[in-house]
Amino acid sequence: MTKVAASILSADLANLQSDCTRLLDAGADLMHFDVMDGHFVPNISYGAPVLKCLHAALPEVYYDVHLMISEPARYAPDFAKAGANLITFHLEAVPDAVGETIDAIRATGCQVGISIRPGTPVEAVYPYLDAVDLVLVMSVEPGFGGQKFIPATPERIAAIRTECDRRGLSTLIEVDGGVNVETGPLCSEAGADWLVAGSSLFNAADPAAVARVLHSK
Ligand code: DX5
Ligand code: ZN
Numbered sequence: 001m002t003k004v005a006a007s008i009l010s011a012d013l014a015n016l017q018s019d020c021t022r023l024l025d026a027g028a029d030l031m032h033f034d035v036m037d038g039h040f041v042p043n044i045s046y047g048a049p050v051l052k053c054l055h056a057a058l059p060e061v062y063y064d065v066h067l068m069i070s071e072p073a074r075y076a077p078d079f080a081k082a083g084a085n086l087i088t089f090h091l092e093a094v095p096d097a098v099g100e101t102i103d104a105i106r107a108t109g110c111q112v113g114i115s116i117r118p119g120t121p122v123e124a125v126y127p128y129l130d131a132v133d134l135v136l137v138m139s140v141e142p143g144f145g146g147q148k149f150i151p152a153t154p155e156r157i158a159a160i161r162t163e164c165d166r167r168g169l170s171t172l173i174e175v176d177g178g179v180n181v182e183t184g185p186l187c188s189e190a191g192a193d194w195l196v197a198g199s200s201l202f203n204a205a206d207p208a209a210v211a212r213v214l215h216s217k
Pocket of ligand 1: 007008009010032034066140141142143144145146147176177178179196197198199200
């Protein structure tokens with residue numbers, strides 16, 4: 001079944017623990033923790049100290065950390081220590097050091113994800129499909145929650161899924177940005193394993209109903 005990753009960027013940050021608990025009770029499977037540095041993306045969010053507190057409050061939760069930062073290998077150990085289970089970096093942040101970045105994250109003991117912006121050809125991740133646990137396909141430009149889903153995304157997911165199948169790889173595919181009850185099913189049909197949902201879940205009157213639809217495949 002497709003997993004639902006609730007993006008904390010849309011949470012009430014003054015009541016982070018209770019807002020996450022509310023979403024977990026509604027059916028979210030894991031928490032997606034967006035880190036923005038104001039350099040790789042034009043916005044600043046929060047860092048490892050926030051994850052450390054959240055992890056202490058909710059230790060059983062799986063933390064999917066999405067680093068939208070310029071120096072992922074430098075900061076990955078901080079996030080691992082703070083409680084990350086999986087750390088995803090952007091290929092575009094380290095175009096000449098992708099392999100080294102994968103190794104640096106792997107060395108922290110966390111699972112490894114690689115992400116691509118909407119304008120990056122999917123073929124750019126093909127050399128790394130057997131070295132990572134997950135590919136995160138951005139369906140909006142990274143940097144802000146609440147944006148509109150880019151319609152070309154399902155075919156990008158399908159292409160990566162086909163390449164993984166061709167090579168017999170079980171690499172997970174995650175999609176992030178503008179995922180809601182209309183766009184989420186298109187992504188799972190195309191082969192996405194994890195759907196990140198921020199505003200569509202946190203702002204929903206009935207988040208359990210949204211999670212049910214997102215889980216439906
Ligand atoms: C955007 C972030 C997303 C964002 C998703 O740069 O990576 O995780 O929080 O938010 P929604 O679901 O509202 O598009
Ligand atoms: Zn994200």
